[in-house]
Amino acid sequence: MPGWRGINCDERCPSQTYGPNCNQVCQCLNGGKCHPENGICQCPAGRHGDVCELTCPPDKYGPNCLHNCICKATEKCDLKTGECTCPKSAFGLSCEIKNCDSKESDCRQDCQCSIKKSCNQVTGKCQCKPGLRGPQCLQMCEFGNFGLDCKQKCRCANGEPCNPVDGTCLCLSGFTGILCDQVCAKGWYGPNCKLKCLVCNRNKTCHPQTGQCSCEAGLINYDCKGQCPSGYYGPLCQQACQCMHGASCNPSTGACQCLSGFYGALCQFRCPNNFYGANCQHRCKCFHNSPCNPVTGHCVCPKKLSGRFCEVSVINRLKLSFI
Template identity: 40%
Template sequence: SCTEVCPSGKFGLDCAFDCECAEHGKCDPRDGKCVCDEGWHGALCSLSCPAGHFGANCAPCKCQNGAGCDPHSGECVCPSGFTGSQCDTPCPEGTYGPGCSLSCRCKNGGKCHALTGECRCIPPWNGEDCSSECDDSSTQYGDSCHLSCDCSGHGSCRQKTGKCVCKPGWEGEKCERACGTGKFGFECRESCGHCTNADGSPSSCDAQTGVCVACPSGKTGIECKQWCPSNQWGVSCLSSCSCGEGGDCDGQTGHCICHAGWTGDKCDQKCPTGRWGINCSGECPPCGNGGVCSGRDGTCTCPIGFEGRLCDRVCAPGFWGLGCANKCDCASDLKECSPTTGECACPAGLQGDRCEVPCEAGFYGPDCIAKCRCKGLSTASCHRVTGACQCHAGFTGEYCHSLCAEGLFGLRCSRECGFCGEDHLCDPALGCCHPDQIRCGQAALDYAAMTASESKTGFGMILFVLLLLALLIALVPLVIYYRRKYKKEVDPLEPIVTYSSKPNEHVHQFENKMYDPVNEPPAYTRYTDQIQEEQPEMLTEEDEDEASIEARKLGTNLDNGRAMNDYETLDAIAGPSTSRGGRGRSNGPETHRLLDGKENGEEDSSDGYMVPLKGMSSPQRREKENEDNEKRNENDYSEGPGR
């Protein structure tokens, strides 16, 4: 029934875990945390409160002027020169030393130093106790100071007797010996037995003040009654600790004692995932929904919006936040909000940060985010919870999109007009009314406005579709143009010599019966009129090489820039030209005379012409032909009848 507390030494679920607290601590039965006795601290309550702290949870001492306190009772241990419950009062006259516990011995009005007890004498007095009038009281005495004395430099002579008065910390007839172990003050009368070594043997103290010279390991203070501060350890707490934030330093050994949830030699590493407790000895429970196991006590720290031992429950209705500790501040009856943000989850019909605002006209549902489907605010109102259309008088239909049928009127068109009489009409909202009456015919106007708005919306959609189609049609020619342009740039140039099986009246033709045994003159097209304008005027060496390869495929020769064919071969066999006028081959661009059906050696009665084969464009070739024809005509005329 979970009503009994775990027995001593046990804690946790079903009391399944063993406590590890030291003798000065008790184990919390819920999480196993050690609850320390007054004056002790640490994960296991194994460390006394550090210097300057005391009592439960090692609260800070209230002592002043650098005083320490008892770690258990908190009583202040005052340094030399101060006294009082908080060491805030200077020593009264005639006293000195720790807690003003020692008495001064100054005479003749001399003042005692509050820390060391040394006397400050008033002239003419001198000496350790202000009892001599001799100028050099350490070596003279007598009524007229004419006698000598020897105090070894550690005291003064009494003026009358010459007996040595030793400084604090020295003793002997001539002040020749320092105070022995455990002794200090005038004539070594005071005891400092509270000063001990690590093995417990007596330790020396300051011969004047009685402050311990060295404290055992882990102790400090004028009487070695305080434990080392939290970051120091060793003899007189002179060594520094190296523990991380997750541990305390043992003032005696310097070892780091880790808190629950930390590990490592320096207690600077958190327990690995799934582990918790002292030395990470515990195994974490399966925290759900992103919960994190606490390395200190093994409990699940739930994310915002979840609760439960394993973070397996969403915040109860009406609560939100970390640990589900915040109440929802919603004005609605449900009082529900987001378990993570606290934002109110408004029920149907309400909106706003606190769900205090009803839905605006045209909206409905939770948080008023759903849009009503009713046809216009003039014909219907929308139920803010369900979204159902509530038709105004004169309208009907699921969305209140229709007027009442002729002869009917009112809410839900439930009434009949009957005979309205002359000059009256049956209004769907009002029933029989005269057109001059207020709002008579208004329902019909509202209906017309609603349908016109819908028509505009439909027309706008049609117009948009038409514009889109027009744009696509306009883009088609552009696409075709750029495709052709791209293809033209990529395709190689067409050959400039073409063959046609039918005569072409637009080009020059010639016949050669040697190659035409059946007297059917084939037509060969020379590149005179059909040379492409795009053909470059000059060819580079690389272009000529490529052109030569193509020419050989076509049975031609581009050597020296001339197009070679069978007829040019015949011309070469016949030798130099024997045509009239002694015309031979020109020195300009190489040319070739076309034979017009005449045998070699016969008189050339036709006007043959020379075709430049290289370096000329089509216009240049025609101009050259005209010049050649004119020259032939001139020669023929000069050699005419009298030849």
């Protein structure tokens, strides 16, 4: 089947190959990656085209050039990040804020603010535009705040960022909606759910963040029939088990299955005195407060005691032997 190789078709195609038995060579350029099944190129930020041969036009940026630059028409944005490249005469998210003209002495001499005529004429205190803060309005709002003096809180779901000027939510991969509180609809993924999933095998859905075909937790491989390898669990088996002292974890939930002699959510604790077995559920049966093996429960007798449960006094036994 396309995208896999090996006797049991359980090995994913290595990088730069695709198709049945991985016998096709990817044609993607400029760091583009091809899909292991059909060879379609997934272009990096700043590139687009069938084989990622084209550079984003001036008004686009990001992977496959899907995002629009917000810079003023006369300025350029970074083809990878979308960050505006402002001249010395302007600043701001979209280079929309002009600096004071050095020839205008009233701004330069009277106001210490970064924007012309933006200071209070009585106190000289800078009156920052939305999205800016600080004594001279040179700092952007802290993450999670926006608006005048950065006093308003972002309302975006899942802790996602908002535009520091107007509070518009900037949805991360896998979410959409005004507040970024809606998961991508079936068949779509990526930032603001703008990317269309490739067809997954057996009607499986693709992951709304990565676009990978989603198996149920604990399963892997093209048909989602293989179990996670030892030490891993969850969707796509990407999460590492945290269990300690040789314990295994459930491939679906990651819950630790402790060996005898240990307990705790991560099997991090040894059994306390007088307890033994799996999850330390059994109480020792030893006499005279003698300890027991935390794994097997066998009594560990001190020198003066003997017997299966340390119930026999060695001294008394010696006395009886002379009678």
